[in-house]
Amino acid sequence: MGPEYLQSELPLIQQLQAQGWQYIEGCLDDAAVTGRDSFAEVLQSKVLRQQLVKINLRTLDNGEQVKWLDEQRVNQAVSAISRIAASKLMEANQKASELLTSGIVVDGLPDWDGGRARSIHFIDWDTPENNTFTVINQFKVQCPPGHDSSKKHIIPDLVLLVNGIPLVVIECKNPDSAEPMAAAIDQLRRYSNQRFAAGEVEDNEGHLRCLTPTS
Numbered sequence: 752m753g754p755e756y757l758q759s760e761l762p763l764i765q766q767l768q769a770q771g772w773q774y775i776e777g778c779l780d781d782a783a784v785t786g787r788d789s790f791a792e793v794l795q796s797k798v799l800r801q802q803l804v805k806i807n808l809r810t811l812d813n814g815e816q817v818k819w820l821d822e823q824r825v826n827q828a829v830s831a832i833s834r835i836a837a838s839k840l841m842e843a844n845q846k847a848s849e850l851l852t853s854g855i856v857v858d859g860l861p862d863w864d865g866g867r868a869r870s871i872h873f874i875d876w877d878t879p880e881n882n883t884f885t886v887i888n889q890f891k892v893q894c895p896p897g898h899d900s901s902k903k904h905i906i907p908d909l910v911l912l913v914n915g916i917p918l919v920v921i922e923c924k925n926p927d928s929a930e931p932m933a934a935a936i937d938q939l940r941r942y943s944n945q946r947f948a949a950g951e952v953e954d955n956e957g958h959l960r961c962l963t964p965t966s
Contacts, residue, residue: 759923760888760908767886767911777889779906786885786915790893790904794833795915798883799873800825802914806875806882809863820871824857828871831855832916851916852876874913885912 768774778784786795809819832850837843854872863869875881890910894902911919 755908755923763909763921763923764886764888767884772884772886772911775885775887777887777891777906779889779891782891785887785890790891791895793892793917794829795885795912796829798885798912798915799829799832802883803828803871803873806878806914807871809860819860819863824871827857828855828873832873851918873916882914883912885915886910887912890917 764774775785782788782790782792786798787793788796803825804818804820807820808816810816832847832855835843835846835850837846851873854870856868856870859867859869887910888908889906891904891906893904907920908923909921910917911921
């Protein structure tokens with residue numbers, strides 16, 4: 752294990768675990784280890800589907816909360832977050848942020864408030880403990896067609912997921928190397944041009960710096 756892992760990556764993993772995050776050690780040969788069907792995917796689809804049903808509940812007249820999302824509505828929500836229609840990264844980030852904060856509106860149920868449309872939320876902002884928090888290292892992702900042909904995939908050091916959705920990409924650098932901050936930011940920007948459109952964090956000797964590809 753090199754200094755990047757021992758001095759930067761490992762301490763952050765341990766800190767997140769202490770705060771209740773689940774840690775998954777990535778595998779460069781099997782996407783299933785990280786909860787995905789293939790390296791072309793960035794979502795943990797199974798986790799996301801389970802969480803959508805869990806955190807979006809219907810409150811009955813007697814106060815009981817019950818599940819109401821069917822497969823069709825879950826598919827609609829997953830499609831919305833995984834296939835964001837945008838030609839530019841800034842636009843994609845804005846649309847993704849709106850989905851994460853406000854959710855997606857779908858048809859309601861005939862016997863529920865006159866069939867009024869309902870919002871499906873991707874994250875339970877009111878009760879954080881209802882969400883799943885996962886940190887994965889060596890999160891291999893296949894580069895999509897039309898990008899740098901010299902790279903078939905990217906492997907960020909750490910990716911933080913909430914309810915199976917990757918929200919943060921972290922690149923760890925050896926604090927003793929020349930200009931580790933600049934090198935990490937440059938690498939994160941290259942990632943954003945190829946696959947990710949999420950918040951980015953550079954971890955250098957225990958200090959976190961946040962940026963977005965739109966800044």
